[in-house]
Every structure is written in structure tokens, then in C-alpha cells.
Amino acid sequence: MEQRELRRAVEAGRATALGLGLQVDEVTVVHNSDRVALRLAPCDVLARVAPSAHLADSEFEVEVAHHLTEVAAPVAELDPRVQPRVHVRNAFAISLWTYYEPLESEIAPADYADVFIRHHAALRRIDLNAPHFTDRIAAALREVNDQERSPELPDADRELLGNTLSGLSAAIGIAKTRDQLLHGEPHPGNLLNTRRGPLFVDLATACRGPVEFDLAHAPEEVGEHYAGVDQGLIHRCRALNWAMFSAWRWRRDDQMPDRDHCRAEGLNQVRAALDRCEPS
Known part of the structure; x- marks a missing residue:
């Protein structure tokens, strides 16, 4: 996302988490492309934020994650503290995931x-x-x-x-x-x-x-x-x-x-x- 759009996406992700009762004192951009991934601290949530035009894709992703978690697939899980759904705010689709601290070692x-x-x-x-x-x-x-x-x-x-x-x-x-x-x-x-x-x-x-x-x-x-x-x-x-x-x-x-x-x-x-x- 361009910087202006990115700032709006960051604010949408932060406001969504705050509205759900999660503590957000700091937001870090983990990944930026046509959609962004944000680390929210100290609640340790990964917010995935996409333009609302991609709402269907975001809802599909949440559905996939829900099914795969039930069969213990090796996938990142949705945050268990909030309802597993996509939230829409300020023309963005936001889903909230568990944040996993990455290890520095490469995967063989x-x-x-x-x-x-x-x-x-x-x-x-x-x-x-x-x-x-x-x-x-x-x-x-x-x-x-x-x-x-x-x-x-x-x-x-x-x-x-x-x-x-x-x-x-x-x-x-x-x-x-x-x-x-x-x-x-x-x-x-x-x-x-x-x-x-x-x-x-x-x-x-x-x-x-x-x-x-x-x-x-x-x-x-x-x-x-x-x-x-x-x-x-x-x-x-x-x-x-x-x-x-x-x-x-x-x-x-x-x-x-x-x-x-x-x-x-x-x-x-x-x-x-x-x-x-x-x-x-």
C-alpha cells in the first residue's frame, strides 16, 4: 500500500482491536503489499488488513483457518480471544490472528x-x-x-x-x-x-x-x-x-x-x- 493508504489501514487495524477490548499501545507493520499485516502490542495480535474490495477473500481465509485448525493443520490460528470473523472499518476488512514470534533460523x-x-x-x-x-x-x-x-x-x-x-x-x-x-x-x-x-x-x-x-x-x-x-x-x-x-x-x-x-x-x-x- 502507498503511505497514505497504509496509515489508514494501520488506524483501522488498531481501532478494531481496541474496540474488541484488546490492549494496543504499539503497532508495527510486519508486511506491506496490496494488503498489510500488523503486529499489535502488547496484546500480541497479528491484524491482517485489506481493502474492503477484498472482503470475500478475507472471509474465505478465516473459513479456511477455522477448518484447518480443527484438524490440527500446521497453520497460524485466529486469535482465540475474539470472535472468528472479519471486521469492516473505514473501507478495510480486518481479521485478527495469533502472533507468533519468528525464529531466526532457516527452515531446512x-x-x-x-x-x-x-x-x-x-x-x-x-x-x-x-x-x-x-x-x-x-x-x-x-x-x-x-x-x-x-x-x-x-x-x-x-x-x-x-x-x-x-x-x-x-x-x-x-x-x-x-x-x-x-x-x-x-x-x-x-x-x-x-x-x-x-x-x-x-x-x-x-x-x-x-x-x-x-x-x-x-x-x-x-x-x-x-x-x-x-x-x-x-x-x-x-x-x-x-x-x-x-x-x-x-x-x-x-x-x-x-x-x-x-x-x-x-x-x-x-x-x-x-x-x-x-x-x-
């Missing part, structure tokens, strides 16, 4: 794969109406194909992203026999290393697809520790993931900080991932 690839296996097993145990990953790709493709939505995207790069999104989506989405409920975007930024062990956050991206789609968000070494997966499919999914990331960054109304760098980096990563997909 084998441990990353282990938490993936446990999380995927938990996801198979819940009943949830979630979109297929190809629906998300179709949404990204609409941004790429609409010059009014992405006016600064150069023609050559528009063709690259369009061909990648449409071609790989069609090829991967044909066989759905291995599909299951997924996290959707389990990259390292969405896996916290805590005293309780690694915990997934940002659950609004839950979707259906092959487990390789999730694994493609993690460092490459992680997939080597997850038995029975298709390494070639992971490479193709990684190209798709970077193409989606790039599509969002070229949106006219994208608010990702350092957007120019992200745009260039995203396109470079798409090309590198496509090179890995080519037959030897």
Missing part, C-alpha cells in the same frame, strides 16, 4: 517438505468449496490481455506472459485425477518458523490442483524431499507461478512496494523457469 528443505506433507494431509481431511488453480490463472490472463488494465506492459512481454499462462495452464489442467485442496501460495514468505514449528500463513489463496503447484512456490530443493511428485510438473508450475506474479505486478492499480523491480524480476524468472521446462 527436508523440514519444509515435511510440513508440506502434513499440511496436504490435513487439507484432504476438510470439505471446502475452493476454486481450481486454473481459475486464478484465467484471472491473471485477463489482466495481461486487457491493455487498459495493464497499460505499461510492453507488447513482447504481454505475448510472453499470455502464451505462458494460457499454454501451461491448458497442459497442466487437463488431468485432474491428482487434484486436491492446496495452500495456493506457500512460498517461504508464507511459512513461518516458530517455536511451535513451521506454520503456514496467508490462507486466502487455497485452491484445488496437483501438489506440484504448491511445491513450485518453494525452493527447488524442497521438492526433492517430497516423495512421489513429478519434477517436470513442478518446473512447469513454477513458470506459471512467476507468470501470475508478473501479471499482478503489471496491473495499473497494483500497490506492491518496489513495483518496478518486481516487474523486471518477475519477467526474468518467467524466462528462467521456461528454460527449465524445455526438453533436454
Whole structure:
């Protein structure tokens, strides 16, 4: 979020927690993109604040968290002191979560794969109406194909992203026999290393697809520790993931900080991932 919008989001998160009887003397911005995460102290709450246009996504995330907590999935939990729901204040959707102090040590690839296996097993145990990953790709493709939505995207790069999104989506989405409920975007930024062990956050991206789609968000070494997966499919999914990331960054109304760098980096990563997909 831009600074003016960020200040409004911080105030909405603080006021919501105060209104629910939680003590808030200090607010720290933990993460800032198109939505923000705030640490509220001393009540030790993580407030996730999104523009109200994303209310449905925030409500879906709370629903996912509720179901996964019931089956002891390795996920961050909603704050138990308040009702598990999304609050709307000053054109923002706010949900309140338990704050987990992150550990400084990195998560080893084998441990990353282990938490993936446990999380995927938990996801198979819940009943949830979630979109297929190809629906998300179709949404990204609409941004790429609409010059009014992405006016600064150069023609050559528009063709690259369009061909990648449409071609790989069609090829991967044909066989759905291995599909299951997924996290959707389990990259390292969405896996916290805590005293309780690694915990997934940002659950609004839950979707259906092959487990390789999730694994493609993690460092490459992680997939080597997850038995029975298709390494070639992971490479193709990684190209798709970077193409989606790039599509969002070229949106006219994208608010990702350092957007120019992200745009260039995203396109470079798409090309590198496509090179890995080519037959030897």
C-alpha cells in the first residue's frame, strides 16, 4: 500500500482491536503489499488488513483457518480471544490472528517438505468449496490481455506472459485425477518458523490442483524431499507461478512496494523457469 493508504489501514487495524477490548499501545507493520499485516502490542495480535474490495477473500481465509485448525493443520490460528470473523472499518476488512514470534533460523528443505506433507494431509481431511488453480490463472490472463488494465506492459512481454499462462495452464489442467485442496501460495514468505514449528500463513489463496503447484512456490530443493511428485510438473508450475506474479505486478492499480523491480524480476524468472521446462 502507498503511505497514505497504509496509515489508514494501520488506524483501522488498531481501532478494531481496541474496540474488541484488546490492549494496543504499539503497532508495527510486519508486511506491506496490496494488503498489510500488523503486529499489535502488547496484546500480541497479528491484524491482517485489506481493502474492503477484498472482503470475500478475507472471509474465505478465516473459513479456511477455522477448518484447518480443527484438524490440527500446521497453520497460524485466529486469535482465540475474539470472535472468528472479519471486521469492516473505514473501507478495510480486518481479521485478527495469533502472533507468533519468528525464529531466526532457516527452515531446512527436508523440514519444509515435511510440513508440506502434513499440511496436504490435513487439507484432504476438510470439505471446502475452493476454486481450481486454473481459475486464478484465467484471472491473471485477463489482466495481461486487457491493455487498459495493464497499460505499461510492453507488447513482447504481454505475448510472453499470455502464451505462458494460457499454454501451461491448458497442459497442466487437463488431468485432474491428482487434484486436491492446496495452500495456493506457500512460498517461504508464507511459512513461518516458530517455536511451535513451521506454520503456514496467508490462507486466502487455497485452491484445488496437483501438489506440484504448491511445491513450485518453494525452493527447488524442497521438492526433492517430497516423495512421489513429478519434477517436470513442478518446473512447469513454477513458470506459471512467476507468470501470475508478473501479471499482478503489471496491473495499473497494483500497490506492491518496489513495483518496478518486481516487474523486471518477475519477467526474468518467467524466462528462467521456461528454460527449465524445455526438453533436454
